[in-house]
Amino acid sequence: MSRNIVITIGREFGSGGREIGQKVAKALGISFYDKNLIDIAAKKSGINSDLLYQADEKASNPFFSAYLPTGTDYGTVNDRLFWTQSSIIKDLASKESCVIVGRCSDYVLEDFDNCMHIYIFAPLAKRIERIKDRYLIESDAAARKEIARTDKIRRSYYQYYTDRKWGGVDGKTMAIDSSFYGVDGTVDLIVNMVHKKWPDFVSPEKTEE
Secondary structure, three states, rough: OOOOOEEEEEOOOOOHHHHHHHHHHHHHOOOOEOHHHHHHHHHHHHHHHHHHHHHHHOOOOOOOOOOOOOOOOOEEHHHHHHHHHHHHHHHHHHOOEEEEOOOOOOOOOOOOOOOOEEEOOOOOOHHHHHHHHHHOOHHOOOOOOOOHHHHHHHHHHHHHHHOOOOOOOOOOOOEHHHHHHHHHHHHHHHHHHHHHHHOOOOOHHOOOO
């Protein structure tokens, strides 16, 4: 019987990590989770999804983060989103094969032995090029500023909710420079790694045929 496997993907902004995750999921015939986790968390927690989207992958700040109304569970919206998403991620990892992008998922699933934890990075020049193309940003300076802003938010979030350095090797299976192989080449590399690590893995789509 095919085992249940999970690939988590951390990524620098502009490295193509989300696209790579989507393509890996498609190539393996498994589920893909990113921002759709917020909608699942909204249903599970009862918290307004608009509030959760605003808090997505942002560290809690006692001075600026919204607190839940009196009478509900304690903590900021950011905290509740992290706790709820973590519970959902663990539940998913125990029930199905999937790719999960961000949300400290490598840390959340550190005790699961059915996971492969990947970090995607790329040289700044390549990330600037990608961001300019995808978001129609005209200048290198503007793209560089957006990269710095987004990476800072992700770094603060990751380091606030874990005991690890964002972008570090702790808990990672492999860090990959996506500019070396390109997006599709990186996808092929990860898919090949999955089949070498778990030779008994069979795509859920194939088992349904």
